[in-house]
Every structure is written in C-alpha cells, then in structure tokens.
Amino acid sequence: MNTYAVRVIYKYEMLRAWETLLQSFASPVLSTSLYFVVFGSAIGSRIEQIEGVSYGAFIVPGLMMLALLTQSISNASFGIFFPKFTGTIYEVMSAPVSFLEILLGYVGAAATKSLIIGLIILATAGFFVPLEVAHPVWMAGFLVLTCISFSLFGFIIGLWADNFEKLQLIPLLVITPLVFLGGSFYSVSMLPPAWQTVTLFNPVVYLISGFRWSFFEVSDVSVGLSLSMVLVFLGACLLVVWWMFRTGYRLRQ
Amino acid sequence: MQSIVSISNLSKTYAGGHQALKDVNLDIAPGEILALLGPNGAGKTTLISIICGIVKASSGSVTVAGHDIVTDYRSTRSMIGLVPQELTLGAFDTVWNTLSFSRGLFGKKPDPGYLEQLLRDLSLWGKKDSELMTLSGGMKRRVLIGKALSHEPAVLFLDEPTAGVDVELRKDMWALVRRLRESGVTIILTTHYIEEAEAIADRVGVINNGELLLVDDKQALMHKLGKRQLIMELEEAVGALPDSLSPWSLDLSADGGRLTYTYDPHTAHTGISGLLQAIREADLVLKDLKTTQSSLEEIFVNLVKGN
Numbered sequence: 053m054n055t056y057a058v059r060v061i062y063k064y065e066m067l068r069a070w071e072t073l074l075q076s077f078a079s080p081v082l083s084t085s086l087y088f089v090v091f092g093s094a095i096g097s098r099i100e101q102i103e104g105v106s107y108g109a110f111i112v113p114g115l116m117m118l119a120l121l122t123q124s125i126s127n128a129s130f131g132i133f134f135p136k137f138t139g140t141i142y143e144v145m146s147a148p149v150s151f152l153e154i155l156l157g158y159v160g161a162a163a164t165k166s167l168i169i170g171l172i173i174l175a176t177a178g179f180f181v182p183l184e185v186a187h188p189v190w191m192a193g194f195l196v197l198t199c200i201s202f203s204l205f206g207f208i209i210g211l212w213a214d215n216f217e218k219l220q221l222i223p224l225l226v227i228t229p230l231v232f233l234g235g236s237f238y239s240v241s242m243l244p245p246a247w248q249t250v251t252l253f254n255p256v257v258y259l260i261s262g263f264r265w266s267f268f269e270v271s272d273v274s275v276g277l278s279l280s281m282v283l284v285f286l287g288a289c290l291l292v293v294w295w296m297f298r299t300g301y302r303l304r305q
Numbered sequence: 306m307q308s309i310v311s312i313s314n315l316s317k318t319y320a321g322g323h324q325a326l327k328d329v330n331l332d333i334a335p336g337e338i339l340a341l342l343g344p345n346g347a348g349k350t351t352l353i354s355i356i357c358g359i360v361k362a363s364s365g366s367v368t369v370a371g372h373d374i375v376t377d378y379r380s381t382r383s384m385i386g387l388v389p390q391e392l393t394l395g396a397f398d399t400v401w402n403t404l405s406f407s408r409g410l411f412g413k414k415p416d417p418g419y420l421e422q423l424l425r426d427l428s429l430w431g432k433k434d435s436e437l438m439t440l441s442g443g444m445k446r447r448v449l450i451g452k453a454l455s456h457e458p459a460v461l462f463l464d465e466p467t468a469g470v471d472v473e474l475r476k477d478m479w480a481l482v483r484r485l486r487e488s489g490v491t492i493i494l495t496t497h498y499i500e501e502a503e504a505i506a507d508r509v510g511v512i513n514n515g516e517l518l519l520v521d522d523k524q525a526l527m528h529k530l531g532k533r534q535l536i537m538e539l540e541e542a543v544g545a546l547p548d549s550l551s552p553w554s555l556d557l558s559a560d561g562g563r564l565t566y567t568y569d570p571h572t573a574h575t576g577i578s579g580l581l582q583a584i585r586e587a588d589l590v591l592k593d594l595k596t597t598q599s600s601l602e603e604i605f606v607n608l609v610k611g612n
C-alpha cells in the first residue's frame with residue numbers, strides 16, 4: 053500500500069477546498085440556511101406539525117441530505133475531472149499507485165468535505181429550530197454512508213464525463229429532481245396513494261426517510277429497508293468503480 | 306551489462322486504428338543518455354507513455370530493472386521520473402506544494418532538505434511559494450523537471466525538453482542533463498532537434514512512423530553513416546577545374562574560390578594524398594583547408610528517405 057500517495061492526494065484535495073473556503077463550505081451552508089428561513093420559519097409557522105414534528109424541524113434531515121448529495125457528487129466529480137481536463141492526471145497515472153489508493157485519496161477527501169458541510173448545516177439548523185437527535189449513532193452512520201456512496205458516485209461521473217456539460221448533466225437532470233421529490237419537504241404519506249407507489253422507486257426517499265428516522269423516529273419506510281438501500285447503492289457504485297479499474301476506463305488509452 | 310530498460314516487440318495501435326508503434330525492440334544501459342530522434346508523429350511520446358504506464362501497449366513487453374511494467378508496476382514506476390511534453394501543471398498550486406505532492410505520490414516519505422536542494426539546483430528556490438500560473442514557460446518546464454526528480458528516480462524520461470525553449474534555457478537544460486547523468490541517472494530524451502541529440506546523447510535511436518530504424522552510439526553512427534568533406538580555399542579563383550582533377554569529382558563553388566571533396570573516411574584509400582598531389586601539379590595554390598563531418602541531420606534525412 054502506497055500510503056504516502058493516499059495521504060498527499062487527500063491532503064492536497066482538502067487544501068484546495070480550504071483555499072476556496074467560500075465556495076467549498078460557505079456557499080452550501082448559506083443556501084441551506086436560506087431554505088430554513090424561507091421554508092422553516094416563514095412557511096413552517098403556518099403549517100401544522102407533521103407526524104408530531106414541527107415543520108421547521110421536519111425538513112432539516114431532508115435539507116441536509118440535499119446538501120450532502122449535491123456536495124459529495126460535485127466535490128468528487130470535479131476532483132477527478134479537473135486533472136483529466138488540465139492533463140495533470142498524467143502524473144497520477146504514471147505513479148506507483150493502485151486504483152484503490154487513488155479512490156481512497158480522492159473519494160476520501162470528497163466525502164470528508166461533505167461530512168464537514170453536513171455537520172456545519174446541522175449546527176446552523178440548531179439556530180433556527182429546536183433539534184434533538186433520537187439515534188445519534190444511526191444518524192452518524194447514515195451521514196457517513198451517504199457521503200461515501202455519493203462521493204463514489206461523483207467519482208464515477210467525473211471519470212465518465214469528457215466535457216463540462218456531461219459533468220453537470222447527471223447532478224442537474226437526475227439528482228436534483230430525485231432529492232426534491234424524495235420527501236425533503238413533505239412526508240410521503242401526504243401524497244395520493246398512486247404517487248406514494250411511484251415515490252418508492254426513488255432511491256432518495258429511503259435515504260431521507262432513514263435519516264429523518266434517526267432524528268425523530270418518524271419514517272416513510274422502515275429504517276432497516278433504508279439502510280439496505282443505501283448499502284445496495286454503495287455496493288453498486290463499488291462494482292462500477294471496480295469495473296472501471298479493471299478496464300482502465302477513460303484513463304488509459 | 307544488464308540493461309535498465311528493456312523493450313521487446315512493442316506495438317501499439319490506438320483505438321482509432323492508427324498504429325503508432327511497430328514491433329519496437331530496444332535496450333537501454335544504466336547511466337547512459339539515449340536520445341530518441343524522430344519527426345512529429347513518429348511515436349516517441351507513445352513509446353514513453355507506455356513505459357511510464359499512461360498508455361497500454363497492444364502487444365510486446367517492457368521491463369525496468371528486470372521488473373515487468375504491467376505486473377510489477379509499483380517497482381517500475383517508482384524508479385521512473387517523467388517530464389511530459391506539454392506544460393501540464395495545476396494553476397493554483399505553489400511550486401513547493403506541487404513538488405511535495407509528486408514525491409508523496411511516488412511513495413517517498415517527505416524530505417524537505419532534498420526538495421530544497423532540488424529547487425536550488427533548478428534555480429527555483431526563490432519561487433517556492435509562487436503559484437504555478439504566475440511562472441514563465443521556462444520556469445514551468447523546470448518545475449516539471451523538479452516534479453519528475455522529486456522522488457529520486459533512477460530513470461528519467463524527458464519528452465521534448467527543449468521544444469519552444471530559448472537558447473539559453475536549452476543550454477541550461479543540457480548542463481542539467483549532464484549533471485544528472487554524473488549522479489547515475491539514466492536519461493532517455495526525445496527530440497526532433499538533431500543538435501540536441503548530437504550535443505548530449507551517448508546513443509541515438511532514430512524513430513519514424515512507429516519504427517525504430519536504428520540505435521547506435523552517437524560516434525559509431527557518425528562513423529557508419531557520416532561522410533566527410535575536405536574543403537579547400539583557393540588563393541586565386543578559377544573558372545573551371547583542370548581535367549586532371551576529374552577522378553575526384555570535386556565541387557567547385559560558384560565564385561570559383563572553393564573546392565569540396567566528399568569522401569568516406571572509413572575506407573582504406575581515401576584518395577586525399579593523390580588529390581593534394583594533383584592539385585599541386587595543376588598549379589593551384591591552397592589558402593586554407595578544413596574537413597567537416599556530416600551532421601546527424603543529414604544522416605537522419607538519408608535514413609528517413611531510404612525508408
């Protein structure tokens with residue numbers, strides 16, 4: 053294991069985030085805070101409690117997930133796309149590093165960044181709404197698993213994309229709608245029955261439901277199912293990444 | 306002596322169907338400077354990229370110090386430093402950070418002392434905290450060399466190190482290459498400048514259209530293919546050559562003031578004595594006389610034409 057390589061990749065990815073602090077951390081935190089103010093405080097005061105939870109608090113887990121997903125994907129995809137784009141990837145390709153080590157460095161850094169963002173958002177949310185976490189270990193588990201799986205997913209997108217358009221395509225056209233329709237702002241049980249069924253095909257529903265359960269013990273689907281779905285997604289991403297590694301996909305001509 | 310890099314039957318066909326390398330065989334001795342000389346598109350970068358692990362070979366094999374570059378890539382790559390042809394550098398990194406990154410990437414533990422010495426040798430120490438995008442082209446080239454040397458490689462590949470570089474920097478680069486060789490590093494450089502190969506290489510490989518046409522000691526190559534010319538300046542210009550000189554098929558310059566005799570220095574009988582004798586008998590007075598050797602450029606043109 054080339055641990056020095058993993059360390060420098062991780063370190064310089066984190067350093068890059070630190071140097072663009074405003075963009076990396078401040079902007080996702082700010083935009084999520086705006087959601088709290090608009091939805092939680094302004095609108096939430098006129099909405100009844102959902103399943104015994106005030107609306108302002110109810111939307112916190114979903115908003116955290118929204119930020120985590122988009123941040124994990126964009127961090128990881130940019131992290132690997134950029135060296136590909138500028139050509140500096142040649143150095144990583146010619147170095148004595150395995151794909152696993154590259155993955156640990158880039159995905160590890162991307163996941164760490166989104167984890168930090170998630171925690172800052174959580175702390176910020178505490179200013180706007182009274183928050184209590186019923187199952188901290190589960191919450192931390194969902195948080196970490198989500199950061200890792202979606203950073204892996206972002207890494208795959210970053211490897212696959214050969215231009216900026218493709219890089220934005222999936223996050224914009226797939227992830228954002230899935231998150232908004234995934235029950236961030238409502239409980240699935242509030243939808244008409246037909247739509248409830250449709251919703252169950254949205255993987256993000258399981259993520260948000262499970263994460264919300266760890267806060268308030270209310271959920272749309274059972275927490276076990278949520279966890280399984282996250283693990284299935286993680287497994288799928290690992291499989292794709294493994295295949296990319298085997299074939300040298302988009303890296304070695 | 307066991308070769309440090311050994312290339313056998315290496316071929317590469319790119320996805321588009323273009324065959325960039327055709328059955329290349331080459332052995333590189335430890336500590337030598339080998340110049341791969343060839344026009345643009347010859348396959349030089351492809352060859353280097355395969356050895357360094359950036360491009361996959363279609364067939365054939367390469368070993369570095371006896372280790373296979375595919376099955377034992379960790380050993381081979383940690384021995385190799387690569388200075389790419391293009392000036393590919395991140396924009397916002399500092400010189401120091403990018404060198405530290407490279408060293409770590411190649412599995413070496415941090416050694417600020419070594420990096421400092423390296424930057425001083427490359428006259429970059431004063432720029433260690435500068436962002437890469439603020440550097441001039443020549444400095445960027447040196448940063449790339451610094452990155453390639455940051456992990457103390459035994460073999461250094463320089464892909465067209467002096468393309469688009471001014472004369473002064475080129476001389477610096479050559480001096481650097483010689484210093485590195487003295488420290489025991491094996492150097493393989495590609496170039497399409499003959500003077501470069503002539504100035505610094507121990508051996509020269511000529512590559513064209515994906516084929517390695519020949520590899521030989523620079524001296525031997527000149528010896529084998531180099532014609533020599535004897536150039537004679539006349540005291541007084543002549544209108545035409547006397548018939549007695551016709552066996553030597555001399556060239557007379559337009560102004561009638563210079564005779565050129567082209568001969569092969571490696572044959573037993575060069576005909577020089579006879580020529581000088583005949584010149585004296587023809588009552589021509591020589592003012593000056595010198596010999597020149599054909600440059601690699603001429604050799605190269607002949608080879609490529611013959612192919």
Ligand SMILES: Nc1ncnc2c1ncn2[C@@H]1O[C@H](COP(=O)(O)OP(=O)(O)O)[C@@H](O)[C@H]1O
Pocket residue numbers: 305319320321323324325343344345346347348349350351352
């Ligand atoms: N990635 C690639 N895909 C397809 N063809 C390529 C690729 N890289 C190089 N080539 C082709 O292979 C040939 C050799 O290129 P290269 O090795 O870069 O030559 P050199 O370095 O000697 O100029 C050229 O004809 C070039 O167009």
Ligand SMILES: [Mg+2]
Pocket residue numbers: 346349350351390464465
């Ligand atoms: Mg080239």
